[in-house]
Amino acid sequence: MEQKQKSELTKQIILDESFKLFYENGFKTTSIDKIMKATNLTKGAFYxxxxxxxxxxxxxxxxxxxKRVYDGMITPLYQDGNALEILEITFSGRLKSFSLFDKQHGCPMNNFINEIADEEEAYQMALKRIIEEWKAALTHIIERGKKEKVINTLYSTDAISIYLISxxxxxxxxxxxxxxxxxxxxxILGLNSYLKQLKA
Amino acid sequence: MEQKQKSELTKQIILDESFKLFYENGFKTTSIDKIMKATNLTKGAFYxxxxxxxxxxxxxxxxxxxKRVYDGMITPLYQDGNALEILEITFSGRLKSFSLFDKQHGCPMNNFINEIADEEEAYQMALKRIIEEWKAALTHIIERGKKEKVINTLYSTDAISIYLISxxxxxxxxxxxxxxxxxxxxxILGLNSYLKQLKA
DNA sequence: TAAAAAAAATACTAAGTAGTATGTTTTTGA
DNA sequence: TCAAAAACATACTACTTAGTATTTTTTTTA
Structure with a gap:
């Protein structure tokens, strides 16, 4: 039992350091050696x-x-309240909450999409899954907004979702x-006026 | 004279093949060896x-x-006509004109931005220059649209530009x-309704 | 046409890469 | 407590990488 926990811990450490280094330096240029050096473990442990x-x-x-996208952009969309306000708070609030590091290195998901999504179908699918969940959350809140007469039903829910994500x-x-x-x-200015225009 | 032309030609060949391979496989994973193999020249020629x-x-x-961004997204913005229509035609028309290859591999500029912009200031500046020219062209057409009472002056020109580019x-x-x-x-649906909302 | 310069080819180096083979230590369960 | 399995370490292979040093070919110019 204890061993299993410790094993899971090392895997988590590898995962954490990998994410950090991929985020900072990209996937391709981050070698297994560099990752394992950061973990103070060895190649044997990795493989x-x-x-x-x-x-x-x-x-x-x-x-x-x-998890990052979930916590920052998806979960907040399932809370109660005025749909348009939640959209505004989620999108502009998240942006404002970023550290300098996060601003300088962009979105880890977007980095992956643009660096390697077109090279391996497996990566493509894994990333697509996140986008689809994000889209589903947006669909949920936009549809709710329409029902509650907060968002104009004239606009396509999919179109709004994709335009916001893009x-x-x-x-x-x-x-x-x-x-x-x-x-x-x-x-943020552009986002705000866009959202205002969606009002019912 | 003839030598200079031939020399420029080889440089152009290297440039063309580089662009193709960077676009298809990314900057980092495209080696000088691969590029020079594609040109049927050797490393000596490259260096x-x-x-x-x-x-x-x-x-x-x-x-x-x-040049790609200029031809596709910047030059068209300086033509005469209804500002909003030109914006719509340029943005949605360009998307529709893309080949399958272009769709699968995304925007070469955006790929560069997300793959290497945060690793070297020189790359950052070179890419920024293109975005700035794009922004300038958008500023031009939006301001014109406002003057000609086609675009609502309520909205910030910079905000519209950035939101469109993003x-x-x-x-x-x-x-x-x-x-x-x-x-x-x-x-495209999202774009169209966004543009419509900008109407004066 | 012959020396000089430009353009390109060949052969290399040193460092980095993913992955493997085989060892050693640690933990588990009977 | 002791064999077996799990967790990790060490040492390696075969290959790729950016860049260099040197030589050969081509072109220019005087």
């Missing part, structure tokens, strides 16, 4: 827990990145190019 | 024309990628995860 780097990548996406992921990349938050302020 | 891979990367961004670059990444164009249709 005991994972059969390949690809499997690690999929685990990082399916656990660390998924703009959010897009700005996370663009921000990398700048050294201040002016660009984020412009995005 | 005669470029002093490093970084210099090549900057050249690809500053020439190939810049959503466009965002969807280019998201599309990688899917195997059909439904997601693009949703984006």
């Amino acid at each position: 005991y827990h994972y059969k390949s780097k690809k499997e690690l990548g999929l685990d990082v996406i399916g656990s660390k990145i998924q 703009a959010f992921e897009g700005i996370r990349g663009i921000r990398k190019l700048y050294n201040d938050d002016d660009i984020l302020d412009d995005y | 005669y024309h470029y002093k490093s891979k970084k210099e090549l990367g900057l050249d690809v961004i500053g020439s190939k990628i810049q 959503a466009f670059e965002g969807i280019r990444g998201i599309r990688k995860l899917y195997n059909d164009d439904d997601i693009l249709d949703d984006y």
Whole structure:
């Protein structure tokens, strides 16, 4: 029993350090050696827990990145309250909550999408799953907003969802190019007027 | 004279093949060896024309990628006509014009931004320059639209520009995860209603 | 046409890469 | 307490990488 826990712990440590290094330096340029150096463990330990780097990548996406998006962007959408207000708070609030590191390195999910999604179908599917859950949460709150006569039923729920997700992921990349938050302020302004226009 | 032309030609060949391979497989995983194999030239030729891979990367961004964005998204914005219509045609038309390859591999600029922009300031600046020119073109057409009472002056020009660019670059990444164009249709729907709402 | 310069080819280095083979230590369960 | 299994360490392989040093070919120019 205790061994199983300790084993799970080391796997978690590998996972944590992997996420950090992938986030900071990208997936491809982060080697197993670098990861294991960061964990103070060795290659033997790694290949005991994972059969390949690809499997690690999929685990990082399916656990660390998924959780991050869930906590920041999905779970908040299931709370009660005015649908449009929740959308505004979730999208602009999340952006404002980012650390400098997070702003400089963009969205880990988006980084993965643009770095490796087109090279392996497995990565593509793992990332798609997160987007689909995000979309489902948006569908839920937008439909609720429509029912509660807060959001204009004229607009397609899918269209709103995709446009919101796209703009959010897009700005996370663009921000990398700048050294201040002016660009984020412009995005938030754009987001706010977009949301206002959805009003019923 | 003839030699200079031939020399420029080889450099152009290297540039063309580099762009193709970077676009298809990413910057980091595309080695000089692979590029030079594609050109049927050798490493000696490469290091005669470029002093490093970084210099090549900057050249690809500053020439190939810049030209692509110019031709597809910037130049069209300087034509005459209804500002909102031009925006709609440019953004949705460009998406519709993409080949399957382009859809599967996303936006070359966005790929660069998310893969390497945070690792080297030189890349960051080269990419930023393109975004700034794009933003300038959008500013131009939006301001014109406002003057001609086509676009509501209530909305911040910068906010509209950034929101448009973000959503466009965002969807280019998201599309990688899917195997059909439904997601693009949703984006176009979202874009169209967004633009309509900007009407004066 | 011959020396000089430019363009490209060949052969290399040193470091990094994913993954494997085989060892050693630690823990478990009978 | 002792064999077996689990967890990790060490040492390696075969390959790829960016970049360099040197040589050969091609072109220019005087």
